[in-house]
Amino acid sequence: MAEVLAGLEPRDGGRYLDGTVGAGGHAAAILERSVPTGRLLGLDVDPAGLAAAAAELARFGDRARLVRANFATCDVVASANDFVPVDGVLLDLGLSSIQLADEERGFSFRARGPLDMRADPDLRDTAADIVNSWSERDLRGVFAEYGEEPEAGRVAAAIVRRRAKDRFETADELGRFVAGVKLRRRRSIDPATNVFQALRIAVNGEIANLERGLAAALRILRPGGRLAVISFHSLEDRTVKRFFARESRDCICPPHLPTCVCGHRAGLRVGTRRPLRAASAEVDRNPRARSAALRIAEKLP
Numbered sequence: 001m002a003e004v005l006a007g008l009e010p011r012d013g014g015r016y017l018d019g020t021v022g023a024g025g026h027a028a029a030i031l032e033r034s035v036p037t038g039r040l041l042g043l044d045v046d047p048a049g050l051a052a053a054a055a056e057l058a059r060f061g062d063r064a065r066l067v068r069a070n071f072a073t074c075d076v077v078a079s080a081n082d083f084v085p086v087d088g089v090l091l092d093l094g095l096s097s098i099q100l101a102d103e104e105r106g107f108s109f110r111a112r113g114p115l116d117m118r119a120d121p122d123l124r125d126t127a128a129d130i131v132n133s134w135s136e137r138d139l140r141g142v143f144a145e146y147g148e149e150p151e152a153g154r155v156a157a158a159i160v161r162r163r164a165k166d167r168f169e170t171a172d173e174l175g176r177f178v179a180g181v182k183l184r185r186r187r188s189i190d191p192a193t194n195v196f197q198a199l200r201i202a203v204n205g206e207i208a209n210l211e212r213g214l215a216a217a218l219r220i221l222r223p224g225g226r227l228a229v230i231s232f233h234s235l236e237d238r239t240v241k242r243f244f245a246r247e248s249r250d251c252i253c254p255p256h257l258p259t260c261v262c263g264h265r266a267g268l269r270v271g272t273r274r275p276l277r278a279a280s281a282e283v284d285r286n287p288r289a290r291s292a293a294l295r296i297a298e299k300l301p
């Protein structure tokens with residue numbers, strides 16, 4: 001939290017877009033720092049998150065506005081709400097503690113609820129739809145690419161064999177099944193962690209949303225405005241790092257070309273060579289902050 005506020009530097013009169021407002025914790029801190037007239041537009045795809053944010057932000061009156069929307073289109077949403085340009089954009093990726101704790105959403109391999117994993121309840125396909133219908137090849141690809149699961153092929157093959165007799169319905173059922181199939185184990189994490197991460201990314205289109213959201217955020221920032229992104233796993237952080245690297249270069253031509261033909265101009269100045277990590281006091285208070293990696297960049301004129 002301290003690093004996000006130091007990066008965004010919220011100030012009186014500023015306009016801030018929180019693309020993942022969740023329970024409104026960061027949003028409230030931004031509004032407190034930008035008294036008395038700073039404003040915030042908070043987006044979330046999850047109505048449960050927005051309800052929590054509405055309660056948390058009610059004390060700020062019309063300085064806070066909440067919209068159910070995907071941050072992938074934050075530029076369109078900001079324009080429609082007469083909220084451009086903005087002085088700062090925050091994307092705090094992943095899921096909120098409220099979502100993770102809700103057994104009915106099926107995010108955890110211990111959840112006894114349906115194997116769902118949709119952050120946006122209006123999405124068509126759940127994790128159960130993917131697990132019970134995708135080909136073995138596609139499952140293997142998702143587990144390998146999004147979960148970096150070393151036993152992707154073995155797990156995918158076992159799932160396909162088992163579902164022919166008995167469909168997967170609940171999250172804990174899949175969690176136990178994957179744990180039983182895997183040969184190698186790391187003591188520090190549950191054996192199903194990578195497969196669950198992969199399914200969650202696939203269900204919610206997380207990487208594609210992030211790529212679109214970063215580009216959309218850059219379009220609505222005013223020169224000097226800041227973009228802060230908190231990632232929770234290496235795939236997300238790599239996507240942010242690559243976007244920042246590309247957007248901070250004046251030329252993105254392949255290295256073998258003798259002269260520049262791309263016409264690309266740097267749009268960002270990167271403020272963090274390496275991602276910032278939460279201070280140990282914050283991790284003590286909130287253990288999930290342990291894996292958070294924060295990158296910050298400033299829009300160039």
Ligand SMILES: C[S@@+](CC[C@H](N)C(=O)[O-])C[C@H]1O[C@@H](n2cnc3c(N)ncnc32)[C@H](O)[C@@H]1O
Pocket residue numbers: 019020021022023024025026027043044045046049069070071072092093094095096097119209
């Ligand atoms: C880690 S939480 C944010 C917590 C928030 N910063 C706070 O202080 O309470 C991430 C939130 O982003 C939402 N989310 C995930 N993907 C999204 C997307 N593509 N567009 C909008 N919201 C998204 C989730 O529903 C969740 O509520």
